[in-house]
Amino acid sequence: MRSAWASVCLLLAAHILWAQQPAAGPEAILQHAIALHQAGDLDGAIRGYREYLDAQPDSVEARSNLGAALARAGRYDEAIAEYDRALAKSPENPALLLNLGLAYYKTGRPAEAAARFERAASLAPQFKDQVTLLLASCYNSLGKYKQAIALLAPLEQEKSADQGFDYLYGTALIADGQDASGAAVIDRILSRGDSAEGRLLQGTLKLKAHDIDGALADLEKSIALNGRLPGAHARLGELLLSKGESDRARTAFGQELALDPDEFVSNLNMGVLAKKDQEYAEARRYFERALKARPNDPGVRYQMANVDLATGNPDQARKTLEALIGESPDFLEAHATLATVYYRLDRSADGDRERAIAQKLTDQRDAEQTGAKAR
């Protein structure tokens, strides 16, 4: 799916390319670079754009094309730098924003991508169609499922035949706890024939219902149908963890990370597994990657605080936990760990206070327990 959407990037780049006017001198260099770009000689094109930009450093078009060539060559960080320089000259350029968003998207930085997509759509409503699915994908990656649903729900009738739409929409609905609606979307997907996406969503739903064997069959089928479907290996890893199969879970998360080194769920779980094994440096590396995908994610920051506490840095743990509680006063685990941190720092009164809060939150959670839940 990402590769299909990535073509938007190239189309926009081509649009900009066709807008160039041939000219003598530096313009000839630019035209040659464009020709190389179109011919697929990306290294030659990049050299040409840079040569032109040495003479015409303020050319937004040439810098944007350079960014596009770099992105197409997979050199996303350099592309992002060039797009940013172009945007400094033309900050309200929706095409540039869209291309920059795509570069961020490709590098697994959905927060940055979403910000550019939102801005591009607000500046150029004609981009809204192109942006909607990308933005929804970003929201799903960021765990902002309600925002994804708000974006997609109005389009359900219009996109009822769009497999990509259904997959994103179903993912958001199930993650948001709207299982019945999610199941309807799954039915729609599978009515078109067996698919990796449909199986992934169905396996996810079964996993939520504690139908472990059913979920396992669906997830394995999903991977058999498309071993490169984003998220499938990660979900399988989560299922294997619930079965106590931590070694196989590690393998599954590793396969997900081979496809996308910044995938959130796998980095988080690999970090937690490393932390349980007291491989704290390794845990920290995974958590940092998870934070790249979801900056400021409270769950990851909480895990980092636990690593700090375990590695003899209770004061850093305290700072993180206090910040988390400032943002989310009902974060039970953060209160509980902060109590221990305070006791470790010989701040007994603060420890007693946090302990009491943790107990109160525990009691509230227990009172809300409905009963229809397995261990």
Added chain:
Amino acid sequence: MRRWLAASGLCVLGGGWWLVASGEGPEPRRPHFTDIASKSNFAYRTDNSFTGRKYFPQAMCGGVAAFDFDNDGRMDLFFTNGAKLPEMEKTDPRFYNCLLRNRGDGTFEDVTAHAGLLGKDLGFSFGVAAGDYDNDGFEDLFVCNAGRNVLYHNNGDGTFTDVTERSGIGGKPKDVLSVAAAWFDYDNDGKLDLIVSNYTVWTPQTDKICGSNGREYYCHPRVYTNVAHRLYHNLGNGRFEDVTETSGFGKELGKGMGIAIADFNGDGYMDVFVANDTVRNFLFINQKNGTFKESGFEWGVAYDESGNAGSSMGADAKDYDNDGWPDIFYNNLKGQIWGLFHNEGGKYMKYASGVSRVSRLSVRSSGWSNGFVDYNNDGWKDMYSANGEIDNLGEISRQRDTMFENVDGKEFRDVSGLLGADFNHAGFQRGSAFVDLNNDGFPDLVVTSLDEKPRILLNSADNGNHWLLVNTIGRRSNRDGIGAVLKLTTGSGRTLYNHVTTSVGFMSSSDKRVHFGLGAEKAIASLEIRWPSGIVQTLKKVRADQILTVTEPGR
């Protein structure tokens, strides 16, 4: 089994081949276990009255106690059993509790009826704790139940008398499930007190039904309320006072499972660790004035390493690395990590499941009763767990027990598969006790499993290691010597630590004699005993390979 490696890893000690256990060296000789239960004629099977309908307490059934009720020097066995549900009565002999007398020839005689321990008048029984509460030299029994708990006084003639009512120990809030208990002397007055871990308030009529997709499963514990554990102070003359509220125990509500007793901070007073199911664990630190302070947060054992309350089940507290400080081991369910916490000099506990490899070894098992036991007498306490899923839904619900062998006090490795077919029986294991049934100095295992006869697993005792069993008899201290801390120094200067307790694992009570494996060493330079009374007794040049009875000196 790995092939034994080159001779470079071999060394000669004590006239025999001794194989180095660690690293890439050759495998050590290790004993295995053989189930001898079938040699005896007894009817007991662990019966939780499962007929399809899933009543919440059914998962917890089959407590076991190893104790010498007739003082013949051979350890006997007592098993608790369920009750018919929803009647909650032992309507049929299949639900009776069971006392097996050790004949000393590898067989056991069912003497339950003669002893008066059938428990016909009891409801669903869970845990059992053995201890000589009246210091008369005969071990008594406390049995935890849904319904009334019961204290059986050992009459010394092979019979027991239900003294619950006149002892004052039976009081508890209505319909509370009491699942485990431990004898200990919290005020060092020479009389054993009792801590009872309670789970929730439940009756068959209030049982909740949980399930999805037309399939019933045992409810998540959070649908049931938390309750206080109860502390009973021994007043002497067979009387107890419920001091739950005044001692501080009443302030903390949990879902109690296993109890471990140890002096965690080395102040000479016994502390209490209670493993709670889906509730944070409790560590009650003795304030030396009749009260306790729940200090799980301070000590870092309230939650797992991620701040989550797991399904803690069995508990034991022993010094696994022989640094002189008792550590904590609790197990829990599959997908969680069993908790191994290292005591940092009596100040707090440090999560050690990762560095010890327990995190990787334990994640596939659902553990119930557990404990530290030096099964191979190498001087390092190993980690045993009786395993089995809580429910019968998944493909690997039946599980085998695990033995994680202690490698030099630093890490553990799973040697379960090397301990014989009987050890590796797959089932829904629940209770377990460590006991030397044939007095050969090697710990044996007794394990209950739902809907099965218990396994009585005899240790083959054939690796040539030496040992010492110490039977403590208190005079100023409680007669069992529970709480006494023992430090053994071998001839080579190696120091080993252990302490007297019968409360090990879940719902179970182990051999009170203190066990030391000595490895290849035959010489014991000294044995120091710090009695609960404060008296320190030192024995020099103790012979190995004996059961040594030590009586506390007078002042």
